Amino acid sequence: MHAYRSKTCVELNKDHVGETVRLSGWVHRIRDHGGILFIDLRDHYGITQVLCDPDSPVFSEVEKVRSEWCIRIDGTVKARDPELVNPKLPTGEVEVFIRDMEVLGAADELPLIVFGDQEYPEETRLRYRYLDLRREAMQKNMTMRSDVVSSIRRRMWDKGFREFQTPIITASSPEGARDFLVPSRLHPGKFYALPQAPQQFKQLIMVSGFDKYFQIAPCFRDEDPRADRSPTDFYQLDMEMSFVEQQDVFDTISPVLAGIFEEFGGGRKVDAPSEWPQISYRDAALWYGSDKPDLRNPIKMQVVSEHFRGSGFAIFAKLLEQEGTEIRAIPAPTGGSRKFCDRMNAFAQKEGLPGMGYIFWREGADGMEAAGPLAKNIGPERTEAIRQQLGLGVGDAAFFLGGKPKTFETVAGKARNVIGEELGLTEKDRFAFAWIVDFPIYEKDEESGEIDFEHNPFSMPQGGMDALNGDPLEVKGFQYDLACNGYELVSGAIRNHKPEVMLKAFEIAGYGADEVKNRFGALFNAFHYGAPPHGGCAAGIDRIVMLLADQQNIREVIMFPMNQRAEDLMMNAPSEPASDQLMELSLRVIPQD
Structure with a gap:
């Protein structure tokens, strides 16, 4: 035996x-x-x-x-x-x-009990992670994660992709977050960086003549933690393809992800890839207040500025006299009670706004009537026009926010989510996907007036060089995200593979040719030797598993995560280096005041 x-x-x-x-x-x-x-x-x-x-x-x-x-x-x-x-x-x-x-x-007295569903402080769970991982729910989460990765690999191989590994120790190349730097012993005073993503390497693989690449890639970013993001490292399904357009990437990755969610989603509905809408970035901001909308919630916001222009509601009327302002409405079907409206107004105040105006419709002595402070100020004709535009009726309500969109879109998006949840409008047991497309490449700083990149600087401008010769704020990129249930799962782009277009794109944002060649020399040089059109994307493994496991915190699906302060309590990291280590690396730590 x-x-x-x-x-x-x-x-x-x-x-x-x-x-x-x-x-x-x-x-x-x-x-x-x-x-x-x-x-x-x-x-x-x-x-x-x-x-x-x-x-x-x-x-x-x-x-x-x-x-x-x-x-x-x-x-x-x-x-x-x-x-x-x-x-x-x-x-x-x-x-x-x-x-x-x-x-x-044998086991000493336990700091946490494995049997049962007792709640323990996160600090205890992370310090004794090896015990926490023995719990049934954590065993299931980690097993699912392993199975998801295995299934992704099989699906990518079945689509003709090959898996290649890219370097972990490389040069610093900003991807929008801070690098983790690694000092070089052999080259005192110089540093490597851990890759924020294999972005440049996977593009170079395409220039090297490999047609389809993928990797389950570790990525390292020194970021502030959030519930849906690890503060140090994460894993992504990284892929790139040559001789493709945007739709080709969608058609490739969509069935892979749909298949994963069908396989591991526990019977929850998965929208077919053919039903995944393609929504422009600007429309997503307008309708949902977010570039990662939760489409299980049917509420769409609308612009209602004309109904308040010159109206008796002085706050909105005067606001609309300023350039770049508008009033948006959040419809709230079945939300037509003063109690609910007051609760949402209080929500807005907690989010830092003065409040949210509202109108709700109810049965009156002579039929349907509009109620609320706004209704009294703008009169029955304007109120009725708003109701008809929003398609609302008795028992419904609408909430209103105004100003320059960027000042209130985020709160409006949160309010939309809360309204959908509280009124039972958000569909449960479903995974609702949407491609967000047509991202603007540039934005203008309101204070300085300078143009800078708003999104990925490496995406190909729609219209190529011709587009870059026009108004920068009108230039859109072949960049896209895939949203699911309010989370960004995928981000990608068709890449800018032409050196002259690349130089022009950076020049508009104030980066000279020498700086581009210095910071992105490998890519820039490679593009002079027959670079193919190429594009791809990356899908976050941790977030995918978090959704499948029905968890609200990404640490529930990572084997050994950091805490909110980017500390590993179990391994005591980060830790102070020994003096001989610093000497060997020619480093000195300067004490902080």
Whole structure:
């Protein structure tokens, strides 16, 4: 017999009754029923109930074991009495009578209990992550993550892609966040960087003549943490293709992701890729207040400025006299009560706005009537025009925000989400995808008036060089994101592969040719040697698994995550280097005041 086990803790059933087996695992739970000890023995695969009474030669030893001790038992498989069968367990028809036992690893008093669903502070969970990971929910999350990655690989190979690995130690190349720098021992005073993404390398792979590349790539960014983002490192499905247009990328990656969500989504509805809308960046901002909209929520915001221009509501009327301002409405079907309207007004105030104007419609003495402060100020004709534009009726409401769109779009988007949730309009048990397209390449700083990049500087401008000779603020890029349920899952672009267009694009944003050649020399030089048209994208593995596992925090699907302060409490990182390490690297730490 094997030294540790002849079966796992999920394999036994009534066909094994009478057999002698060897199991190894952790003591999940202990129950003492009148001198008979019952132990739920757990391994990675499942749970088997084992038992021991005074007739067992190791009864006195079994009495000593405690939760999370790692043990090996030998015993005889017995059928459970029919009334004691546990249908919730694959092994619920049998139990194992212990004949011999060996303690493989005793456990001290536990800082957190593995059995059950107790909540513990995040600090405790991360400091003792190896115990936290023993919990059933975490085992499922990590198993799912592994299976998702495996499925992605198979699907990409089936589509003719090959997997290539790109360097982890490379040169600093800003991708929109701070680099993690690595000092060089052989070149004192110089630093490598951990890659924020394999962006330049995958483009160089296309220039090298490889037609389809992918990689499950680690990326490193020194970012502020959020619930849906790791503050140090993350993994992405990175892919690139040659001789493609934007739609080709969509047609390639969409069925891969749809298949993953169908396979691991637990029966939740997955919109077919042919139904994924393509929404312009500007329309997404207007309708949803976000470039990663949750389309499970049917609410679309609309511009209603004309109904308030010159109206009796002085705040909005005067606002509209300023250039670049507008009034937007958030329809709220079934939200037509003063209580709900007041609650949403309070929400806006918590978000830092003075509040949100509102109108709601109800049955009056003479039929439907509009209520609320706004309705009284602008009069029945304007109120009715708003109602008709928004398609609302009795029992519905609308909320209003005004100003320059960038000052209130984010809050409007949050309000839309809250309204959808509270009114039960947001569809559950569904994954709703949308491609966000036509991102503007440039933006103007309102204070300085200078033009800079608003989005990816490496995307090909729509219209090429001709577009760059016009108004920069009208230039759109072949850049795209894929949103799902309010999260950005994919970001990509058709790349700018022409050196003269690349120089012109950076020149508009104030970057001279010498700076471009210095910062992006490898790409710029490669583009002079027959670069093919190419494009691709990257899909966030962590966020995909977070959605599939129905988790709100990305740390629930990462094996060993950092905390909110980008600290590894378990490994005590970051830590102070030893003085001889600093000397070897020709470094000195300057104390902070």
